[in-house]
Amino acid sequence: MTSMRRNLVRVLDGETLSPPPIWLMRQAGRYLPEYLETRAQAGSFLQLCYNPELATEVTLQPIRRFGLDAAILFSDILVIPDALKRNVRFNEGHGPVMDPIDEYGIATLSAESIFAHLSPVIQTVESLRIRLPAPTALLGFCGAPWTVATYMVAGRATPDQAPARLFAYRHPEAFERLLTLLADVSVEYLVAQLDAGADAVQIFDSWAGVLGEPEFEAYAVRPVARMIKGIRARRPSAKIIAFPKGAGLMLKEYRRRTGADAIGLDWTVPLDFAFELQKDGPVQGNLDPMRLAAGGSTLDEGVDAILQRLGDGPLIFNLGHGIIPQVAPENVQRLIDRVRGISES
């Protein structure tokens, strides 16, 4: 394939683009009627994740509607525990559930044959690269070991990941084994996505923000650094975005310690601090998803503040977390137009 330098990749290489490339976390999802239709056709959410044809379709839906600069593979971070036979289910209205793992389960956990289970996801990446418009970048992703482990230990979503934090103190060796296993399978999984045509990959550490300082180092920084080192050992030019949501002041050394090309910022990161972080390399973010839901001048002001403070450096425009189902699709169009300078006022 001819190498075309897509805008997202140019920013990941350190270039400043004006307007900045834009994509949105959860850009495919329940706020789009066409998504709900395809999901109903698939049966369940997980069946949608493992159906290359339909997963390709829902990945393309927001690209067709809005012409975003990047598409993100439609899948979920919890396909890894599902492949590890943790019996993952997504029950309407209750979030994900799975069989909780304990220290004995961790001792016998095996990564054998998980790639047969994940092959439909890799097929989706291949089909996307063929079907996407040439200028649109394709992002692969996975969860960071800590975030995936929190769901595996609790067996469900919790407000503050207390079960995993407690488990890590009580069973530090078992927990280390779990994180290392997750890091190593995630390296293989992301390398497979890159080889199938992903331009870059994002590592979601959605629960990094519940960790104290030593735990952040041990569970958020070290496993992600191990992953990035592992990926680069195999694919030296791999482009990697890491998103340690809620990391606050611990973002400061995060890029250097993990080796990520770009760091994702949630909406609580002050723009002055983001500006400092941008001096060391590209940043991605960080509009409050609720501003997108609110729309109107609330949305415009949030966009303008980010562009003013971060627009003169390497920036990938995004939300500070995923789109919520209540968002009106028109607001997404307004956001994109505003970022691209196609505003009415």
Ligand code: CP3
């Ligand atoms: O468009 C995209 O962003 C690509 C697809 C994507 C999904 N999940 C689809 C999804 C991505 C990148 C994810 C990542 C993900 N999944 C994360 C990290 C990002 C974040 O949100 O912090 C996490 C923690 C998960 C785990 C997960 N998946 C939860 C907690 C839930 C339930 C909450 C919810 O919004 O329903 C999911 C379900 C899920 N993943 C949906 C989608 C579109 C909704 C499922 C549905 O259609 O009902």
